[in-house]
Amino acid sequence: xxxxxxxxxxxxxxxxxxxxxxxxxxxxxxxxxxxxxxxxxxxxxxxxxxxxxxxxxxxxxxxxxxxxxxxxxxxxxxxxxxxxxxxxxxxxxxxxxxxxxxxxxxxxxxxxxxxxxxxxxxxxxxxxxxxxxxxxxxxxxxxxxxxxxxxxxxxxxxxxxxxxxxxxxxxxxxxxxxxxxxxxxxxxxxxxxxxxxxxxxxxxxxxxxxxxxxxxxxxxxxxxxxxxxxxxxxxxxxxxxxxxxxxxxxxxxxxxxxxxxxxxxxxxxxxxxxxx
Amino acid sequence: xxxxxxxxxxxxxxxxxxxxxxxxxxxxxxxxxxxxxxxxxxxxxxxxxxxxxxxxxxxxxxxxxxxxxxxxxxxxxxxxxxxxxxxxxxxxxxxxxxxxxxxxxxxxxxxxxxxxxxxxxxxxxxxxxxxxxxxxxxxxxxxxxxxxxxxxxxxxxxxxxxxxxxxxxxxxxxxxxxxxxxxxxxxxxxxxxxxxxxxxxxxxxxxxxxxxxxxxxxxxxxxxxxxxxxxxxxxxxxxxxxxxxxxxxxxxxxxxxxxxxxxxxxxxxxxxxxxx
Numbered sequence: 001x002x003x004x005x006x007x008x009x010x011x012x013x014x015x016x017x018x019x020x021x022x023x024x025x026x027x028x029x030x031x032x033x034x035x036x037x038x039x040x041x042x043x044x045x046x047x048x049x050x051x052x053x054x055x056x057x058x059x060x061x062x063x064x065x066x067x068x069x070x071x072x073x074x075x076x077x078x079x080x081x082x083x084x085x086x087x088x089x090x091x092x093x094x095x096x097x098x099x100x101x102x103x104x105x106x107x108x109x110x111x112x113x114x115x116x117x118x119x120x121x122x123x124x125x126x127x128x129x130x131x132x133x134x135x136x137x138x139x140x141x142x143x144x145x146x147x148x149x150x151x152x153x154x155x156x157x158x159x160x161x162x163x164x165x166x167x168x169x170x171x172x173x174x175x176x177x178x179x180x181x182x183x184x185x186x187x188x189x190x191x192x193x194x195x196x197x198x199x200x201x202x203x204x205x206x207x208x209x210x211x212x213x214x215x216x217x218x219x220x221x222x223x224x225x226x227x228x229x230x231x232x233x234x235x236x237x238x239x240x241x242x243x244x245x246x247x248x249x250x251x252x253x254x255x256x257x258x259x260x261x262x263x264x265x266x267x268x269x270x271x272x273x274x275x276x
Numbered sequence: 277x278x279x280x281x282x283x284x285x286x287x288x289x290x291x292x293x294x295x296x297x298x299x300x301x302x303x304x305x306x307x308x309x310x311x312x313x314x315x316x317x318x319x320x321x322x323x324x325x326x327x328x329x330x331x332x333x334x335x336x337x338x339x340x341x342x343x344x345x346x347x348x349x350x351x352x353x354x355x356x357x358x359x360x361x362x363x364x365x366x367x368x369x370x371x372x373x374x375x376x377x378x379x380x381x382x383x384x385x386x387x388x389x390x391x392x393x394x395x396x397x398x399x400x401x402x403x404x405x406x407x408x409x410x411x412x413x414x415x416x417x418x419x420x421x422x423x424x425x426x427x428x429x430x431x432x433x434x435x436x437x438x439x440x441x442x443x444x445x446x447x448x449x450x451x452x453x454x455x456x457x458x459x460x461x462x463x464x465x466x467x468x469x470x471x472x473x474x475x476x477x478x479x480x481x482x483x484x485x486x487x488x489x490x491x492x493x494x495x496x497x498x499x500x501x502x503x504x505x506x507x508x509x510x511x512x513x514x515x516x517x518x519x520x521x522x523x524x525x526x527x528x529x530x531x532x533x534x535x536x537x538x539x540x541x542x543x544x545x546x547x548x549x550x551x552x
Binding site: 011012028034036037039054062063064094096098099100101102103105106143145146147148149150151152154155156159162163169170171172176177178179180181182183184186234 | 426460
């Protein structure tokens with residue numbers, strides 16, 4: 001989906017993403033893109049199968065050049081995490097062990113708090129086919145795992161990085177309901193405008209004998225008003241509705257009853273303005 | 277990452293995912309996989325460029341067969357949403373309009389509440405290159421957009437579906453900290469066991485003149501105890517620590533000071549059992 005604005009601030013901070021022995025260059029590129037989408041920038045590779053740099057990674061990174069260009073390669077996981085203070089290992093399957101297991105939400109909040117405190121942090125992701133070894137998990141402080149469909153749990157590496165990057169972005173937001181742009185402002189109509197609509201409609205209906213028998217009129221009016229006041233129409237919407245009623249009330253049908261869009265309607269457009 | 281357990285319950289319910297004029301079969305397959313990961317199953321395609329079924333979609337669906345097999349194809353978006361009660365449109369860029377704009381968290385909670393109330397719900401995703409038209413957005417009830425890096429906002433269609441599917445799964449969880457498996461249970465040691473460790477260590481250090489000058493001993497003991505009690509060691513961990521102290525205390529170095537792993541240590545392994 002389009003929407004990038006290159007004049008806006010480029011977020012590039014937060015935990016290092018550490019891929020242990022990644023096999024496919026395409027996956028490394030998709031990881032870089034997912035990181036860039038959510039403001040992460042530090043990618044570390046441990047012993048990538050096809051070496052580095054990697055043409056296929058460049059192709060799938062989709063212009064996440066700032067991530068790809070700064071990617072660092074290490075011979076061992078120990079070297080890749082040496083300067084970090086706190087590291088998560090991602091895993092999909094249960095491990096025998098005493099390390100705390102966290103959800104992505106809790107892990108991201110923990111990483112955010114440690115990042116703000118000045119700690120170096122990282123998240124380990126294993127090989128495409130079989131993840132991290134127990135020895136590699138043992139080098140991390142805690143484990144993070146994803147709340148997946150138990151019967152269909154296989155996330156690929158780029159998806160797993162995407163979810164953690166997304167939770168990282170969210171962990172920096174004060175309000176999880178915040179959105180980058182809003183609907184145009186809408187002020188509900190005044191009650192006077194609403195009552196004008198009631199009056200116009202009820203008069204037009206009354207003139208046609210709609211309220212029949214007369215004893216039921218109060219209840220029928222209540223029902224009509226309930227329908228029209230359930231949503232707070234704006235002034236503009238009230239105006240449109242009054243135009244519709246005016247058109248139905250004043251003008252007779254110009255052509256015999258036909259399809260959904262009778263051509264006569266195009267020749268004589270209904271008056272869409274308010275008629276107070 | 278591995279972890280699928282085919283004997284576990286297959287989640288397959290929730291909003292329909294509706295792709296409008298998807299172009300690449302690979303993307304459709306990755307969408308199906310992302311849906312299956314997080315328990316969604318109903319995929320609808322509006323006028324897919326390369327027809328349906330699609331070999332490339334099957335290849336990238338990674339065994340999300342139950343999603344691919346039930347995928348339905350429609351000629352128009354109007355037909356694809358006809359039976360639904362509430363529909364979100366996803367968009368990355370701001371639209372002129374009055375539709376409420378929601379974050380993924382709020383949108384997923386809304387969808388979950390409506391799903392529980394028996395409503396038919398759906399989420400629209402646009403074409404790979406340019407998303408949904410304004411006319412298509414107009415067919416939805418509300419808009420959902422993602423909290424992305426402003427300067428690098430382009431999510432691909434499979435990523436966008438993954439994030440909404442993930443938030444759908446989370447919206448059904450009572451506790452966002454919940455994880456599918458836990459660390460092995462750990463009971464902290466009793467205080468008596470901890471005090472035994474203090475006594476053993478302090479005695480061994482005292483025998484070597486560690487507490488010097490004598491006037492500083494109380495403060496030095498305080499510091500030592502603070503280090504050893506900051507984390508609640510388990511009984512087993514206390515046992516390991518006491519074994520280490522025993523080894524250092526009782527045995528003299530068998531070889532001249534050498535590398536990090538003197539060979540002598542292998543010939544005479546230290547006693548690793550507790551020595552109370």
